Amino acid sequence: MTEQENLLEIVPGTDMVEAETPGVILRRARLAAKLSEAQVAERLKFLPSRIRALEQDQYHSLKGDVFIKGYLRAYGKLLGMDTDALIDTYHWFTRANEAVSDLLEPVVNSSRGLPPARPHLLGKGMGVVLALIVLLLWFMAPADREAKPGNDALVEQNQPVEIDIRDRSIIEALGNESQGNNTEPVTAEVSELEGDISEDLLSLNFSGDCWVEVRDSDNVIIFADMRHAGDKLQLTGRAPFKVLLGYAPVVSMNYNGESVDINSNTRTHSARLVVGRS
Amino acid sequence: MFKRIRGLFSNDLSIDLGTANTLIYVREEGIVLDEPSVVAIRVHNGQKTIEAVGTDAKRMLGRTPGNITAIRPLKDGVIADFQVTEKMLQHFISKVHKNSFIRPSPRVLICVPCKSTQVERRAIRESALSAGSREVRLIEEPMAAAIGAGLQVEEATGSMVVDIGGGTTEIAIISLNGVVYSDSVRVGGDRFDEAIVSHVRRKYGSLIGDSTAERIKQEIGCAYAGSELREIDVRGRNLAEGIPRSFVLNSDEILEALQEPLASIIQSVKRALEQAPPELAADIAESGIVLTGGGALLRDIDRLLAEETGLPVLVAEDPLTCVARGGGKALEIMDRHNIDLLSTD
Numbered sequence: 001m002t003e004q005e006n007l008l009e010i011v012p013g014t015d016m017v018e019a020e021t022p023g024v025i026l027r028r029a030r031l032a033a034k035l036s037e038a039q040v041a042e043r044l045k046f047l048p049s050r051i052r053a054l055e056q057d058q059y060h061s062l063k064g065d066v067f068i069k070g071y072l073r074a075y076g077k078l079l080g081m082d083t084d085a086l087i088d089t090y091h092w093f094t095r096a097n098e099a100v101s102d103l104l105e106p107v108v109n110s111s112r113g114l115p116p117a118r119p120h121l122l123g124k125g126m127g128v129v130l131a132l133i134v135l136l137l138w139f140m141a142p143a144d145r146e147a148k149p150g151n152d153a154l155v156e157q158n159q160p161v162e163i164d165i166r167d168r169s170i171i172e173a174l175g176n177e178s179q180g181n182n183t184e185p186v187t188a189e190v191s192e193l194e195g196d197i198s199e200d201l202l203s204l205n206f207s208g209d210c211w212v213e214v215r216d217s218d219n220v221i222i223f224a225d226m227r228h229a230g231d232k233l234q235l236t237g238r239a240p241f242k243v244l245l246g247y248a249p250v251v252s253m254n255y256n257g258e259s260v261d262i263n264s265n266t267r268t269h270s271a272r273l274v275v276g277r278s
Numbered sequence: 279m280f281k282r283i284r285g286l287f288s289n290d291l292s293i294d295l296g297t298a299n300t301l302i303y304v305r306e307e308g309i310v311l312d313e314p315s316v317v318a319i320r321v322h323n324g325q326k327t328i329e330a331v332g333t334d335a336k337r338m339l340g341r342t343p344g345n346i347t348a349i350r351p352l353k354d355g356v357i358a359d360f361q362v363t364e365k366m367l368q369h370f371i372s373k374v375h376k377n378s379f380i381r382p383s384p385r386v387l388i389c390v391p392c393k394s395t396q397v398e399r400r401a402i403r404e405s406a407l408s409a410g411s412r413e414v415r416l417i418e419e420p421m422a423a424a425i426g427a428g429l430q431v432e433e434a435t436g437s438m439v440v441d442i443g444g445g446t447t448e449i450a451i452i453s454l455n456g457v458v459y460s461d462s463v464r465v466g467g468d469r470f471d472e473a474i475v476s477h478v479r480r481k482y483g484s485l486i487g488d489s490t491a492e493r494i495k496q497e498i499g500c501a502y503a504g505s506e507l508r509e510i511d512v513r514g515r516n517l518a519e520g521i522p523r524s525f526v527l528n529s530d531e532i533l534e535a536l537q538e539p540l541a542s543i544i545q546s547v548k549r550a551l552e553q554a555p556p557e558l559a560a561d562i563a564e565s566g567i568v569l570t571g572g573g574a575l576l577r578d579i580d581r582l583l584a585e586e587t588g589l590p591v592l593v594a595e596d597p598l599t600c601v602a603r604g605g606g607k608a609l610e611i612m613d614r615h616n617i618d619l620l621s622t623d
Contacts, residue, residue, distance in 0.1 A: 045584045045591075047564070063435070063565050066428035070568065070592025074580065 022072055022090045023057035029079040030055075044074050051075075057093065200239035200276050203254045206231045211246030239276025246270055290385045291374065292605030293367070294422070295402065297352045298444025298467055298572065300332075300366070301602035302374050305610065309599050310374045315444075317362050318348040331369040340487045354464045355391040355419075355446040356398040360405060367409035386411040387609045389601050391446045392418040393462035417608050419443070419601055420450030421457055423570040425611075426604025427594035431455055436558025437565070440547060440583070441601065442573020444468050447543050449550045451558055459553050463546045467572050469539040470495050477535030482525050484514035495576070498529040501540055502578035502585070529577075540579075544586045551587060566590030570600040 076083040216237040248271035253260040292303040302311040313332030351362040375382040423441040450460040471491040498508040574597040
C-alpha cells in the first residue's frame with residue numbers, strides 16, 4: 001500500500017472513502033478524548049473558530065505555514081498524538097491540494113477569467129478612444145486659431161495637413177540623405193500646400209558632424225538626429241524654431257532664405273537659439 | 279584589497295554567536311556548523327595555544343588538567359573574552375570553508391542581543407573582523423529569530439517572538455520589518471542549569487557539574503506542573519562525605535528548581551504585552567506568541583506561557599536553528615533590496 005492509500009479510510013456504513021486529513025485526525029482524536037471544541041479552545045487559548053478551521057482543514061484562514069504547523073502541533077500535543085506524524089500528514093495534504101489546484105487551474109481561468117476581463121478591455125478601449133479625441137482636439141486647436149474667418153472649408157482641409165507637415169519635415173530631411181524615391185512626391189505635396197498655410201523654412205548646411213534638435217512653435221520635436229559633413233537639412237514648420245546644435249561651428253543656417261547668425265557657446269561649441277518670429 | 283580577492287573564494291555567512299552554541303548558516307547550503315561555544319586553551323611555558331574548539335572542547339569542560347582550561351568566551355550573549363572569541367570565530371569560519379589553500383574572507387552577519395550595548399556590539403564586530411571577515415553586519419537576535427521561524431515580518435501585522443537562548447531571552451514585537459518593542463533578560467538555558475545545580479546542592483548536599491545539569495534539564499526538565507512524571511539517575515560528589523553518590527531526581531523537583539528563572543521570563547513576556555501598541559497586541563492575541571531558541575525545547579514551556587498570558591503559544595519548527603537561518607535570510611533580503619533595514623547599525 002502506498003502512503004496515500006494508507007491515508008484513506010472507508011467511512012463505516014457507506015461506500016465513501018474519507019481522506020485522513022489532519023483535520024479529520026484531530027477531530028476523531030478530540031471526540032475520542034471526549035472534549036468539546038470549546039474545551040480545547042480554552043486549554044490551548046485558541047479562538048473556537050480556529051479549532052473549527054483546523055478540524056475542517058481550512059488553512060487559508062490561518063496566518064501562514066509557521067502558525068498552521070504551530071497550531072497543529074499544539075493541538076496534537078494536547079490530545080497526546082504523535083505531532084511529527086500529524087505534520088507529515090499536513091504536508092501530504094497541502095501537496096495533494098496543490099496538485100489538484102494545478103490540474104484545475106486552466107478550467108478555473110477559463111471560467112472565471114472572462115467576466116473581469118471584459119470591463120478591463122472596455123476600460124482600455126475607452127482609454128484609447130479618449131486619447132484619440134484629446135489628440136484630435138489638440139491638433140485642431142492651432143488650426144482654428146490660424147484659420148481666417150469664413151474660410152471653414154480650408155480649415156477642414158488643413159486639419160490633416162498639420163499632421164502631415166510634421167511628418168514631411170522629417171521625411172524631407174531624410175530625403176536629402178539620398179532617399180530619392182520618396183523625395184519627389186513629398187516635396188511636390190509641400191509646394192502645393194505652401195500657398196495655403198503660412199510655413200517657415202529652416203535650412204541647415206553641415207561641414208562636419210553635429211547633433212541637431214529642432215522644435216517647432218508647439219514645442220514638438222520635428223527633427224532630432226546626427227548630421228554629417230556635406231549634409232543639407234531643410235525643415236518646414238511653424239516658427240519660431242527652437243534649435244539645439246551640438247557643434248555649432250560646422251553649421252550654417254538659413255531661415256526663409258535669410259542667413260542666421262549662430263552665436264555659439266565658445267566653451268562647448270554648442271548652441272541653443274530661437275529662430276523666426278516670436 | 280587582498281580581503282576582496284579572498285572574498286571571491288568565500289561564502290556569505292550568518293553566525294548565531296550564542297552563549298551555549300555557535301551556529302553558522304551558509305547561503306544555499308543551510309546550517310553547516312553547530313558546535314558549542316567552548317574553547318580549550320593549553321598553557322605551556324607561559325604561551326597560550328588553542329587545544330580544541332567546539333564539541334571537542336566541550337567534552338573537556340570540567341575535566342581538564344591544570345595546564346588546560348576549557349572556557350566559554352561568551353557570557354549572557356556578549357563577549358566575555360575578546361581574544362578567545364576571535365580565535366573561536368576564526369576556527370569556525372575556516373572550518374566551513376572547504377578551500378584550505380586560500381584563507382577565507384567572508385561577508386558575515388552576526389546576531390546580537392537586542393539590549394547589548396554599543397561597546398558589546400563593537401567587540402563582536404571587531405572580533406569578527408579580526409577573525410578574517412571582510413564585512414560585518416549585525417542584526418538583532420529576535421528579528422533574525424522571527425525571520426527564521428517564518429513569520430511575515432514585512433507585513434503590517436504584529437508578531438511576537440520569544441527567543442530563549444543559552445544566555446539571554448530575547449522578546450520582541452515586530453511589524454513592517456522593524457522591532458516595535460524589544461527586551462532582553464539575562465535568563466536562559468545557563469540559568470536553568472545553574473538553578474538545577476543549586477537545587478541539587480541544597481536538597482541532596484551533592485555537587486553536580488554544568489554538563490550533568492544540562493543533561494538533567496534536557497531529559498526530565500519541564501516547565502508546567504501536571505506533565506508526566508519522569509525520573510533520572512544522577513551521580514554527584516556528596517559535599518559532606520566527599521565521595522561520589524548516586525541519587526534519583528524527578529521532573530517535579532526540576533520544575534521547582536526552575537521556578538525562579540521561568541518567572542523572570544514570564545514577567546518579561548507580560549511586560550512586553552503591556553507595552554505593545556493596542557493594534558499589535560490584538561494581532562498577537564489572535565495569532566499567538568512564537569517561541570524559538572533552545573529554551574523552547576523545555577517540555578511544556580509553551581503551555582506555561584499560554585496559561586500565564588492567556589494567549590496561544592507556539593513553538594517554531596526547529597527552534598534551535600531559527601536565529602542562524604533567519605540571519606541567512608536577512609542577508610539575502612538586504613542584498614536583494616539593497617537595504618539595511620534589518621541591521622542594527
